[in-house]
Structure formats: C-alpha cells, structure tokens
Amino acid sequence: xxxxxxDRFVKRLSSLYEEHKDxxxxxxxxxxxxxxxxxxxxxxxxxxxxxxxxISCFIASSSKVTEFEPQLHAIMxxxxxxxxKTPQRTRKQPVSSKKKKTT
Amino acid sequence: xxxxEWPVFLSSVQNMFLNKPNKTxxxxxxxxxxxxLKVTDDQECLQFLLDPKYDFEKLENINAWFLSNxxxxxxxxxxx
Numbered sequence: 598x599x600x601x602x603x604d605r606f607v608k609r610l611s612s613l614y615e616e617h618k619d620x621x622x623x624x625x626x627x628x629x630x631x632x633x634x635x636x637x638x639x640x641x642x643x644x645x646x647x648x649x650x651x652i653s654c655f656i657a658s659s660s661k662v663t664e665f666e667p668q669l670h671a672i673m674x675x676x677x678x679x680x681x682k683t684p685q686r687t688r689k690q691p692v693s694s695k696k697k698k699t700t
Numbered sequence: 701x702x703x704x705e706w707p708v709f710l711s712s713v714q715n716m717f718l719n720k721p722n723k724t725x726x727x728x729x730x731x732x733x734x735x736x737l738k739v740t741d742d743q744e745c746l747q748f749l750l751d752p753k754y755d756f757e758k759l760e761n762i763n764a765w766f767l768s769n770x771x772x773x774x775x776x777x778x779x780x
Contacts, residue, residue: 614730621731628725629717629770641770662767669767670760673728677735677752677759 598644598651603665606654607672610645613652614676623647630655702747706758709748713739713762716746717769726766728759735759 601609613623626644640657656662704712717724720741729736737748737759750758 617730623730624727625730626725626727627766627770629721631722641767656767656771659768659771662771666764666767670763673752673759673763674756677730677733678756 598653600653600655603654603656603661603668606643606645606652607665607668609652610669611672611676613645613647613650614672617647618676621647703749704746706748706755709737709746710762712746714765716741716744717766721770726762728763737762 599609610623610625617623624644624646628642628644630640630642632639638657640655641662642653642655644651644653646652656665713724713726716739717726723741725740727738729738733752735750735752737750739746752759
C-alpha cells in the first residue's frame with residue numbers, strides 16, 4: 598500500500614482510471630479512523646485500488662477536505678463522463694443513381 | 701444484489717454513519733461506465749447503482765458529505 602499526500606494521491610488515482618478506462622475495475626473507499634494508539638489524529642482514510650495496485654491518503658482536517666474534494670471530483674468527472682466509448686457506426690456510402698444518357 | 705432508491709439510500713447511509721462512524725466505510729466502484737456505491741458497517745450493506753452521465757451530481761453530494769463528516773472531530777459531526 599502506497600501512502601501519499603492528497604495531491605499525489607489524486608495524480609495516481611487519475612492514472613488508475615486512465616489505465617482501466619476500457620477494461621477492469623477501480624474502487625475508491627473512504628473510512629473514518631478514530632483516535633487511537635496507531636493514529637494520533639482522527640480523520641478520513643481514502644484508498645484506491647484496481648485489484649493489484651493500492652494507493653491511499655489520509656486527510657486529518659476539514660480544511661484539507663475543501664482542497665481535496667474539488668480535485669477528486671474533477672478527476673472522477675473527467676474519467677467517468679469522458680471514458681465511455683460509443684460503438685463506432687460504419688457509414689454506408691449512398692448509392693449514386695445516375696442514369697446514363699444514350700443517344 | 702439489492703440496489704435501493706436514492707432518497708432511501710441517502711438517508712440510510714447517513715444514519716448508518718452517524719450511528720457507527722468508525723465502523724462505516726463508503727466505496728465507489730467504477731466499471732464499464734457504471735458507478736456502484738456501497739456503504740457498510742460490517743453488519744448491513746447498502747448499495748446504489750448510478751449512471752455518472754445523468755447522476756453525477758448525486759455522486760458529488762454523497763462524496764462531499766462523507767469527506768466532510770469523516771474528517772471532522774466527533775464533537776463537530778453534524779446530521780443531515
């Protein structure tokens with residue numbers, strides 16, 4: 598599991614979505630982590646995986662959420678709305694019906 | 701797979717998180733142009749299937765809600 602800052606996480610998530618735009622699955626999971634021995638601060642743990650690679654980042658305060666949220670939505674919008682390929686339709690050429698004049 | 705209606709799903713997941721904030725996890729699964737939202741507290745599982753072309757705003761709203769509530773301190777968490 599690669600733990601990174603919010604900016605780097607967003608870039609890596611973008612590359613995950615890019616690699617799997619035609620096939621495969623990408624999961625993004627959010628979980629709250631409370632204060633404890635392992636984690637002195639409480640906050641939101643965000644993880645992403647394609648089944649093989651795992652990335653994560655930890656957001657401790659609500660002020661960082663205001664910076665992170667638009668970046669996350671921008672990436673999701675770019676890949677979810679722009680990643681679906683429509684099947685290409687083959688255009689049939691119109692048959693020209695020209696009559697030959699015979700004299 | 702049982703997928704709920706949006707109003708039922710939204711209110712149910714918010715109640716689930718407010719009851720068990722440290723147990724509840726929220727996942728967004730993207731596959732073949734479809735997005736599946738899943739929220740579970742290891743006892744109950746709530747799912748919603750959405751088409752991002754038409755329902756992207758719903759995805760933004762629920763992402764924003766979970767991000768802001770999960771990163772807040774316990775005393776600062778607000779209800780819907």
